[in-house]
Structure formats: structure tokens, C-alpha cells
Amino acid sequence: MGEHTLRVPMTLHAENRERLRTRLQAHSNAVAHAPGTVVLLQGGDDTTRYSADAEHVFHQETYFHWAFGVLEPGWYGAIDVNTGRTVLFCPRLPEEYATWMGNIVTPDQYRARYQVDEVRYIDEISDVLRGMTGENGTLLTLRGINTDSGKTTLEAGFDGIGRFQVNNAILHDEMAECRVHKTKAELDVLRFAARVSAAAHRAVMCKIRPGMKEYQLEAIFQHHTYYHGGCRHQAYTNICGSGCNAAILHYGHAGAPNARTVGDGDICLFDMGAEYYCYTSDITCSFPANGKFTSDQKIIYNAVLAASRAVMAAVRPGVSWVEMHRLAYRTMLAALKEAGIVTGDLDDMMKVNLGAVFQPHGLGHLLGLDVHDVGGYLEGNPSRPLRAGFRSLRTARTLEEGMVLTIEPGCYFIDHLLNQALANPEQARFLVPNAIERFRGFGGVRIEDDIVVTADGMEDLSGGTIPRTVEEIESLMAEGQQEDVFVPQLHAEQKLGH
Structure with a gap:
């Protein structure tokens, strides 16, 4: 946020992803570390005040931030549990975005910013994930109860997820336990x-x-x-x-x-x-x-x-x-x-x-x-x-x-x-x-x-x-x-x- 503030390295999130992979690879459920198992997380979205168009200042969903450090709304992220390959998915923005909101950042520029293996558009998510999971792999999605708020975590979903094997019973406790211990x-x-x-x-x-x-x-x-x-x-x-x-x-x-x-x-x-x-x-x-x-x-x-x-x-x-x-x-x-x-x-x-x-x-x-x-x-x-x-x-x-x-x-x-x-x-x-x-x-x-x-x-x-x-x-x-x-x-x- 400027020279007078703290510079945060993206290696913070790479280390978090590696810690999560280590826990999943040691999990008693073989699904957690079988070939083609991919962690899929969904980031937060922009919201407005009720029926108006005044936007709240965006705040990223915290599990997603822990893993990827992405500060923009509307993203997804995937981690191959066995190889560590990390792919982020960003919205494909219309041309008029540049008029109202500023320059459109390309996937390659985002890849350099967030230091991941690849950045693709969200409309490509189904094809990319199929390439990562193969025909028999599993998507691990985040579903669990926050014991302070009583609210359920944001579980990833997208058009076409029904064609994948999905397991939402493993990931939550493993990620939460990682978050308890700070690097x-x-x-x-x-x-x-x-x-x-x-x-x-x-x-x-x-x-x-x-x-x-x-x-x-x-x-x-x-x-x-x-x-x-x-x-x-x-x-x-x-x-x-x-x-x-x-x-x-x-x-x-x-x-x-x-x-x-x-x-x-x-x-x-x-x-x-x-x-x-x-x-x-x-x-x-x-x-x-x-x-x-x-x-x-x-x-x-x-x-x-x-x-x-x-x-x-x-x-x-x-x-x-x-x-x-x-x-x-x-x-x-x-x-x-x-x-x-x-x-x-x-x-x-x-x-x-x-x-x-x-x-x-x-x-x-x-x-x-x-x-x-x-x-x-x-x-x-x-x-x-x-x-x-x-x-x-x-x-x-x-x-x-x-x-x-x-x-x-x-x-x-x-x-x-x-x-x-x-x-x-x-x-x-x-x-x-x-x-x-x-x-x-x-x-x-x-x-x-x-x-x-x-x-x-x-x-x-x-x-x-x-x-x-x-x-x-x-x-x-x-x-x-x-x-x-x-x-x-x-x-x-x-x-x-x-």
C-alpha cells in the first residue's frame, strides 16, 4: 500500500497452498490425495446496497485470500493436490470496463502479479478443470460451519459442476486447521x-x-x-x-x-x-x-x-x-x-x-x-x-x-x-x-x-x-x-x- 507500509510477498500464499497439500496428502480418506484430486475455491463477489447500485468496498472471502491473495472480486482458484499446479480464473471483462473502471488486466499480467502457474477466464473453467481432474478425479469444495458466526462457508459452484465428482466433506476442517497456525x-x-x-x-x-x-x-x-x-x-x-x-x-x-x-x-x-x-x-x-x-x-x-x-x-x-x-x-x-x-x-x-x-x-x-x-x-x-x-x-x-x-x-x-x-x-x-x-x-x-x-x-x-x-x-x-x-x-x- 506504499513505501511507508508493509510489502507482502506472494510466497505467503504459495506456502499456505503447500501446507494444505501436505495435510491433504496425509489424510485418511484416499479421495483427498488420489490422482486427479483438485481443490476448488470461489472468491467473493461485489455487492450493492439492497436494490441500489452503490457498491460496498470489496472485501475478499478469507479462505480464498489465504490460498491465493487475489484482491479482486469474482474469481475462482484451483490447486492440484498431487502436483501443486495452481490455476486462477478471472472474469472476462467487456470492453466498456476500460471506460468506467480502468485498464483491463490480461491473464498473463495477473499470472505475474499473483505468481501462479496459469490464469484463465471463468468461461473456460469447466474445460480446464476437466484437464486437471481427468475423467475419474474429484473436486474438493469448501463447505463447513463457522463456529463463531454459525454461517456456512462459500462453496464453489459454476455452470457445469454437475458433470464433476465433488466432495465437500474433507476440505473445510483441513483448511481451517491450517489457518489456526500462522506462518x-x-x-x-x-x-x-x-x-x-x-x-x-x-x-x-x-x-x-x-x-x-x-x-x-x-x-x-x-x-x-x-x-x-x-x-x-x-x-x-x-x-x-x-x-x-x-x-x-x-x-x-x-x-x-x-x-x-x-x-x-x-x-x-x-x-x-x-x-x-x-x-x-x-x-x-x-x-x-x-x-x-x-x-x-x-x-x-x-x-x-x-x-x-x-x-x-x-x-x-x-x-x-x-x-x-x-x-x-x-x-x-x-x-x-x-x-x-x-x-x-x-x-x-x-x-x-x-x-x-x-x-x-x-x-x-x-x-x-x-x-x-x-x-x-x-x-x-x-x-x-x-x-x-x-x-x-x-x-x-x-x-x-x-x-x-x-x-x-x-x-x-x-x-x-x-x-x-x-x-x-x-x-x-x-x-x-x-x-x-x-x-x-x-x-x-x-x-x-x-x-x-x-x-x-x-x-x-x-x-x-x-x-x-x-x-x-x-x-x-x-x-x-x-x-x-x-x-x-x-x-x-x-x-x-x-
């Missing part, structure tokens, strides 16, 4: 996305002033990631919760569009992540709007920071992600007990799952081409836990080297959860009523980092560039307040440039 080249892109986002979060911390709108701070983040990092897409709908909104876990949606005015003394919870070359980041920073933590804000912030650091110290291959979630709960409850917000024996608190009252979401999730990346509950791995909080975990797997995840403990004061706990004698006996009342309306704190599991621990993909301690945050925000970056009381005519 060095993929980690380079994920690091870049994380560090661009970290820099944008720092910019927001420097420029925030009470009286601004939440969406103005979202705009600062988006501007920074696109202008400085070439990140045209955000990885998800940004969450910019201030004050009580910081307790709304997925704030920022159409019904609550980051529209509140930030108040002096508010705690802010900003969960924002940019996407670069389809690879995502997911970072949350919590901080006081005016740059100085109150004593109560310090209590909650440090409780969450202690949970984050305890998990980071414990992460390594062979560790259960469910146990990491449990460790976060225990560490946070210990800090809340020390502050007099809860009371009693920690073991007994854990038995009644008190942590889920304050943190109803999971500790984190796999991260990659999707912000909630695939592979969380593939067949053969631990199933989803049933207890509150634990059932929101997006994976229950044992950690392995090369997995990329978020670590995002949080502590929130959500009225209906507090009311349920106070009405539940098993949990109510641990809550200090006066303290709970004091924190109603407080909002919440979340601290989220992107990490990769290494051979002996973990690496923070942001490179430790985000201020995390109370002292680091206050120092950065004090520096930002020396600059006159925003005056919220501008007159209307000044805003309009008159």
Missing part, C-alpha cells in the same frame, strides 16, 4: 496490523478531550490507520464506549453508534482494530477521558491489568485456554477482594462462578484473516464449555506454537448481571453491597492485546508499544494535553469553514 510471513502482516493499530490508539489517547463525541475519536483512529498504515478496512465495528457505555460489550452498533458526548471523569473503553491486506488486529485500551485515573478507576483498571499479566506469564504450548480463562477470573477476583468489592474465600467464589458476574465474555479468541478466526471448535478438539462466561469462549483448545490469539480480560458493572447475582444467595454472599452500589454506572475496563504462542511462551504482536500501566497512560495523555489538538466549543461557522 512467519503471516505473522509479519499481523504484526504490522497490530502496530499500526497500537499507534492509532496512542493518537486517540493523546487527542481525547472531554466534550468530544465518541465517533470523533473513532474517526481519529480510522484516519490514523488508513493515512499512516494503508489500512482501508477496519477489522470489525469499532467500540468507543465512554462512561456507562463502557459496560456495553459490543457497543458501537447501529442502535448505539458511538454517539455519546465524552464526559470529564468518564472511563473510556475503546476496542478498535485495523485490517491490513485482509489480516486483522483487535486491541482494546481503557483510560480516563481527562487523563487522570480516579481511585476507583485505578482499582478496576489494575484488577484487569493483573489478570492480563497473569495470563501472559502463563501462556505457552500445552496450556488449556479454558484454564487461562479461569486464571483471569481468579486473579481479578483476588484484586477486587483486596479492594473490598467482594469478600470471602477465593476458592468458594470460583465454585459459584462469581467471575462471570464481572466478566461475562470469554478471555479471548483466535485471530487472523477474520477477527474471530476459524478453527475454534473443529471436530476432535475440546467442545464448548457450558458455564456462564466459559461458554462465551470462542475456543477451548490447548495452545500450540504458532496460534495467534487475543488476551482480553475485563471487569464491568452491568446492572442486570449485578441484580441477578444479588438475587442469587450462592453469589450474593460474596458481594459487598455498598461497594457494588458505588460502582453502578461506572462502566467497565477491558485490556486487550494480540499475541502469538511461541515455543516457550508468547510474543505481544504490538511489540509492547501500547501504554498499559496507570503511570504510562497518564504520562502519555499528559503529553497529548500539551498540544491544542481539538477545541470542542467551536462555533458552527468555524466548523463549516466560514
Whole structure:
């Protein structure tokens, strides 16, 4: 995306295709690696707004991008499992395309761009695939359920596919498992996305002033990631919760569009992540709007920071992600007990799952081409836990080297959860009523980092560039307040440039 951004080699995708071939060649089902077996993937298509002709900014289907790196819509791709021969199929564009959309790129130019064996037109797909499969070969197509969204993957289809033998039962789990473990080249892109986002979060911390709108701070983040990092897409709908909104876990949606005015003394919870070359980041920073933590804000912030650091110290291959979630709960409850917000024996608190009252979401999730990346509950791995909080975990797997995840403990004061706990004698006996009342309306704190599991621990993909301690945050925000970056009381005519 320019000299100031990361150059991504097409060998990233060639390595991914080779990893997939290796898995399929070792598959117990002989169809996966028989002569004439060909993986066929379909890329995403352009879409418009309902019945209008205004187009959405195109985003490639992620399995297709993982394998080929093609950024244009309407393509197909094929991989011969035995030989590795790779053929891409592009649309045959009409002459008038050059008038409205720009020069028409030839198949040979695309072949050089994407570094594959051949590029053909889609109207040739049936003949080309027959040449690859022969009369007795099989097309492996992608069909499976995303365990986060519940949606079914895009399965390749084209006019004439009915004349081929098709198997859609093998490919999904093998591709998803490949995507769980990142290559060095993929980690380079994920690091870049994380560090661009970290820099944008720092910019927001420097420029925030009470009286601004939440969406103005979202705009600062988006501007920074696109202008400085070439990140045209955000990885998800940004969450910019201030004050009580910081307790709304997925704030920022159409019904609550980051529209509140930030108040002096508010705690802010900003969960924002940019996407670069389809690879995502997911970072949350919590901080006081005016740059100085109150004593109560310090209590909650440090409780969450202690949970984050305890998990980071414990992460390594062979560790259960469910146990990491449990460790976060225990560490946070210990800090809340020390502050007099809860009371009693920690073991007994854990038995009644008190942590889920304050943190109803999971500790984190796999991260990659999707912000909630695939592979969380593939067949053969631990199933989803049933207890509150634990059932929101997006994976229950044992950690392995090369997995990329978020670590995002949080502590929130959500009225209906507090009311349920106070009405539940098993949990109510641990809550200090006066303290709970004091924190109603407080909002919440979340601290989220992107990490990769290494051979002996973990690496923070942001490179430790985000201020995390109370002292680091206050120092950065004090520096930002020396600059006159925003005056919220501008007159209307000044805003309009008159």
C-alpha cells in the first residue's frame, strides 16, 4: 500500500497452498490425495446496497485470500493436490470496463502479479478443470460451519459442476486447521496490523478531550490507520464506549453508534482494530477521558491489568485456554477482594462462578484473516464449555506454537448481571453491597492485546508499544494535553469553514 507500509510477498500464499497439500496428502480418506484430486475455491463477489447500485468496498472471502491473495472480486482458484499446479480464473471483462473502471488486466499480467502457474477466464473453467481432474478425479469444495458466526462457508459452484465428482466433506476442517497456525510471513502482516493499530490508539489517547463525541475519536483512529498504515478496512465495528457505555460489550452498533458526548471523569473503553491486506488486529485500551485515573478507576483498571499479566506469564504450548480463562477470573477476583468489592474465600467464589458476574465474555479468541478466526471448535478438539462466561469462549483448545490469539480480560458493572447475582444467595454472599452500589454506572475496563504462542511462551504482536500501566497512560495523555489538538466549543461557522 506504499513505501511507508508493509510489502507482502506472494510466497505467503504459495506456502499456505503447500501446507494444505501436505495435510491433504496425509489424510485418511484416499479421495483427498488420489490422482486427479483438485481443490476448488470461489472468491467473493461485489455487492450493492439492497436494490441500489452503490457498491460496498470489496472485501475478499478469507479462505480464498489465504490460498491465493487475489484482491479482486469474482474469481475462482484451483490447486492440484498431487502436483501443486495452481490455476486462477478471472472474469472476462467487456470492453466498456476500460471506460468506467480502468485498464483491463490480461491473464498473463495477473499470472505475474499473483505468481501462479496459469490464469484463465471463468468461461473456460469447466474445460480446464476437466484437464486437471481427468475423467475419474474429484473436486474438493469448501463447505463447513463457522463456529463463531454459525454461517456456512462459500462453496464453489459454476455452470457445469454437475458433470464433476465433488466432495465437500474433507476440505473445510483441513483448511481451517491450517489457518489456526500462522506462518512467519503471516505473522509479519499481523504484526504490522497490530502496530499500526497500537499507534492509532496512542493518537486517540493523546487527542481525547472531554466534550468530544465518541465517533470523533473513532474517526481519529480510522484516519490514523488508513493515512499512516494503508489500512482501508477496519477489522470489525469499532467500540468507543465512554462512561456507562463502557459496560456495553459490543457497543458501537447501529442502535448505539458511538454517539455519546465524552464526559470529564468518564472511563473510556475503546476496542478498535485495523485490517491490513485482509489480516486483522483487535486491541482494546481503557483510560480516563481527562487523563487522570480516579481511585476507583485505578482499582478496576489494575484488577484487569493483573489478570492480563497473569495470563501472559502463563501462556505457552500445552496450556488449556479454558484454564487461562479461569486464571483471569481468579486473579481479578483476588484484586477486587483486596479492594473490598467482594469478600470471602477465593476458592468458594470460583465454585459459584462469581467471575462471570464481572466478566461475562470469554478471555479471548483466535485471530487472523477474520477477527474471530476459524478453527475454534473443529471436530476432535475440546467442545464448548457450558458455564456462564466459559461458554462465551470462542475456543477451548490447548495452545500450540504458532496460534495467534487475543488476551482480553475485563471487569464491568452491568446492572442486570449485578441484580441477578444479588438475587442469587450462592453469589450474593460474596458481594459487598455498598461497594457494588458505588460502582453502578461506572462502566467497565477491558485490556486487550494480540499475541502469538511461541515455543516457550508468547510474543505481544504490538511489540509492547501500547501504554498499559496507570503511570504510562497518564504520562502519555499528559503529553497529548500539551498540544491544542481539538477545541470542542467551536462555533458552527468555524466548523463549516466560514
